[in-house]
Amino acid sequence: MNSDTVKNLFICQPGFEDLLGPELQNHGFQLLESRRGWVLTEGPDEDAPLCFAHLQLKGGKTVTAESINALAGQLLDLFLEQIKGKKLPDNWPLIFRFADGEKGLGQRVKSVEKEFRARLKKRMARLARTASADLPRGCGNVEGFFIFFTDFNSAYATSKLWNGGQRRMADDPAAPSRSYLKTEEAFVVMGREPVAGETVVDLGAAPGGWSYSAAKRGASVVGIDNGPMKGGALDHPLIEHRRDDAFKFMPASGETYDWLFCDLVEDPHHVMRLIEEWFENRHCRHFVINLKFGRADANSLLRKVLDPDGRLARHCSQLSVRHLFHDRDEFTLTGSIREA
Ligand SMILES: C[S@@+](CC[C@H](N)C(=O)[O-])C[C@H]1O[C@@H](n2cnc3c(N)ncnc32)[C@H](O)[C@@H]1O
Incomplete structure (x- = not known):
């Protein structure tokens, strides 16, 4: 040595x-x-x-x-x-x-x-x-x-x-899914979390674990999913559930949400193209995104995500990718978008 x-x-x-x-x-x-x-x-x-x-x-x-x-x-x-x-x-x-x-x-x-x-x-x-x-x-x-x-x-x-910041998180009996733990853990890795009055779009929201996690902190959430919300996310006054296709929902030009959450069970490259559009148009300031690598080559996907000139990283002032304690065949991107 x-x-x-x-x-x-x-x-x-x-x-x-x-x-x-x-x-x-x-x-x-x-x-x-x-x-x-x-x-x-x-x-x-x-x-x-x-x-x-x-x-x-x-x-x-x-x-x-x-x-x-x-x-x-x-x-x-x-x-x-x-x-x-x-x-x-x-x-x-x-x-x-x-x-x-x-x-x-x-x-x-x-x-x-x-x-x-x-x-x-x-x-x-x-x-x-x-x-x-x-x-x-x-x-x-x-x-x-x-x-x-x-x-x-x-x-x-x-x-x-x-x-790396990963750790087992405590469950909340009102949380509608185990997925709730992922976003709770992501906030620890990031050292930042939604606060009262902030706005969130949650793509692939149902049954509502991530939406619930933001709403319990006082943030207003638009949750996009054709599936039903459940538990603490069902009829939550701060969660507006839209039964829509996440790939068709795009904010108007100049419209910015404080947070983008995305937990779609979809091909990760397809999700990256959608996210790029959000980042490029600065429709969010911070993000928590899960990419499900499934049987795809996780390390080659990781390299694409972290490539400083690639689709996502070039728009970010901060970007971390972690395989969380609560993640399965997926990893979680957290970070912030570079100011214009
Ligand atoms: C892993 S679940 C999300 C769990 C959620 N984050 C939670 O905490 O409860 C994935 C969701 O993505 C939704 N989904 C998949 N493709 C979608 C699409 N094109 N538009 C909207 N939702 C979609 C599914 O209906 C499913 O509810």
């Missing part, structure tokens, strides 16, 4: 490592090992705009031992080495995670974590007291200590992490 490359461990939604691998290769990372939910790489020590990665554990080391005590001891040594000269803030994240599907691994990690915390408390009581078991909300680089167990005897650990 030369001085310009580091080892990184990337964590994705279990089952999507075969999409994360090629995405990482496109960004110049060399794949070293990959199993369900994670990929270990060697590659450039720089940030990449990743979609399928939820977390990037940066420039860490692998610790290997057979006993709980030895693992906890080695992890503590690594922690002390990595934080030397650094001042961790209150609520610094101390995060233990483990590979999906390894029977009994969760219990093992719990025991190592308990032993690690006990040892840390003995050595540095204040640091032990101020640790948080949660990651901060939103996306970006975070300092703390992050440990990922790839199997019973091996853990990859580091003090530096990039967080």
Whole structure:
């Protein structure tokens, strides 16, 4: 490994490592090992705009031992080495995670974590007291200590992490669909959400999860879908449901909505052409858009979306694409349109 490359461990939604691998290769990372939910790489020590990665554990080391005590001891040594000269803030994240599907691994990690915390408390009581078991909300680089167990005897650990912002969201009993969770999660990634008085168009709105998510914040929504609204979106005073074809609905020239939501189960290229028209004519200021890649090549679609000269990105002042915790065979675009 030369001085310009580091080892990184990337964590994705279990089952999507075969999409994360090629995405990482496109960004110049060399794949070293990959199993369900994670990929270990060697590659450039720089940030990449990743979609399928939820977390990037940066420039860490692998610790290997057979006993709980030895693992906890080695992890503590690594922690002390990595934080030397650094001042961790209150609520610094101390995060233990483990590979999906390894029977009994969760219990093992719990025991190592308990032993690690006990040892840390003995050595540095204040640091032990101020640790948080949660990651901060939103996306970006975070300092703390992050440990990922790839199997019973091996853990990859580091003090530096990039967080894509994906996270499990809490359900709302009035939300008419599980899809509601996607837009709630998208707002966390974006660090922005609709506010009271803003206007939203929701293409492919039914049964109304996304519309409900905006309306519960006080935004006025026009939901376009031939299907019926349900639950909290049905007859909501801030949701106007239009039974129409999303491909035929286009605001008048000069008309701008604060938000465009789009969650159409349609060919993603077809949806991109529709969205381009919205962007080009500045009919929205911000957006949350799901593209369903289904059996299409997700990485080639991703490259098209992120191409700075392509249909969408060239109109955006900000654009992120993430495979959300609540996404299935789809990814979610969030961002804002460049001012004229
Ligand atoms: C995944 S669902 C949307 C779920 C919604 N976001 C929610 O939170 O409840 C996709 C919707 O797209 C709608 N749809 C597909 N093609 C459409 C079109 N051309 N015009 C309007 N709606 C369409 C379907 O009727 C379906 O209700």
